[in-house]
Amino acid sequence: MDYQDSLQKCQRLTNALKKIQKNSQQPPDVDFLKLLRQGLTAAQALQEENIAAHLAAEIEALERRLTELMEQRREALLTAAREAGWPHKRFERFDRISPFEVEYQNKKVRLKLGSEIYADVEELDGTGLFHRIQKAASELAEESFQREEFFRQLRGAYSLARQTSPQSNEWVHIRQVYPIMVLLRQTLNPEFMRQPDGRHFRYFSSAQFVYDLSRFGQEGWSCHGYRLETRTPSMRETGQAMILPNLTSVEQSGPQIAHLRIVKQEIP
Numbered sequence: 673m674d675y676q677d678s679l680q681k682c683q684r685l686t687n688a689l690k691k692i693q694k695n696s697q698q699p700p701d702v703d704f705l706k707l708l709r710q711g712l713t714a715a716q717a718l719q720e721e722n723i724a725a726h727l728a729a730e731i732e733a734l735e736r737r738l739t740e741l742m743e744q745r746r747e748a749l750l751t752a753a754r755e756a757g758w759p760h761k762r763f764e765r766f767d768r769i770s771p772f773e774v775e776y777q778n779k780k781v782r783l784k785l786g787s788e789i790y791a792d793v794e795e796l797d798g799t800g801l802f803h804r805i806q807k808a809a810s811e812l813a814e815e816s817f818q819r820e821e822f823f824r825q826l827r828g829a830y831s832l833a834r835q836t837s838p839q840s841n842e843w844v845h846i847r848q849v850y851p852i853m854v855l856l857r858q859t860l861n862p863e864f865m866r867q868p869d870g871r872h873f874r875y876f877s878s879a880q881f882v883y884d885l886s887r888f889g890q891e892g893w894s895c896h897g898y899r900l901e902t903r904t905p906s907m908r909e910t911g912q913a914m915i916l917p918n919l920t921s922v923e924q925s926g927p928q929i930a931h932l933r934i935v936k937q938e939i940p
């Protein structure tokens with residue numbers, strides 16, 4: 673529909689109403705009656721356009737087309753993953769592509785690792801979306817990871833979290849440990865240690881944290897005579913827990929962790 677004619681009629685009605693409003697406080701006379709008649713004519717002409725019905729029809733058609741495009745994108749993504757030999761599985765409201773959970777929000781797509789948001793992207797092409805997922809997976813895997821060093825940092829973060837925890841037992845919440853882990857990692861950053869300011873701070877996302885924690889767990893939860901133990905969340909803690917990505921299967925997510933502790937293993 674060409675809305676140019678409707679726009680002109682809207683402008684005529686707007687102009688007429690402005691004149692009526694401007695002269696509404698004047699004593700009634702023939703000139704004001706003329707303004708009212710001009711306003712009525714403009715309103716009737718606009719009413720004949722039935723703009724609301726046209727807009728409603730266009731909205732319906734566009735929504736239908738967008739739904740088709742979103743579904744085509746999803747199908748193209750799964751096809752690209754299948755052709756590339758990547759593990760994938762379709763669920764009702766999301767898909768899993770290798771370590772990522774892919775959520776669809778109209779033209780936006782949210783990539784998650786377990787419970788953590790990796791990125792929100794806008795990509796209408798399914799094949800292009802798969803290429804972006806491939807790149808994201810490479811960036812995660814290429815992040816420096818040494819199992820023993822990761823556990824050393826985790827132990828340090830856990831120890832500091834215990835000192836600041838209001839609870840007196842050994843268990844600390846995983847979301848208390850993560851930010852301390854971010855800070856401890858800066859000690860391995862020579863630029864930050866030379867000049868500790870925001871410009872030299874090295875970002876360590878919560879998505880990378882759960883990914884690395886899952887990488888650590890692939891070889892067991894023990895290291896150098898210590899063992900990482902975890903607890904699942906209670907009902908009221910579910911939203912605050914961290915869920916690890918499953919790095920070996922797309923059938924289900926990894927473990928949910930609310931609290932953790934690191935204990936010394938007994939020598940048999």
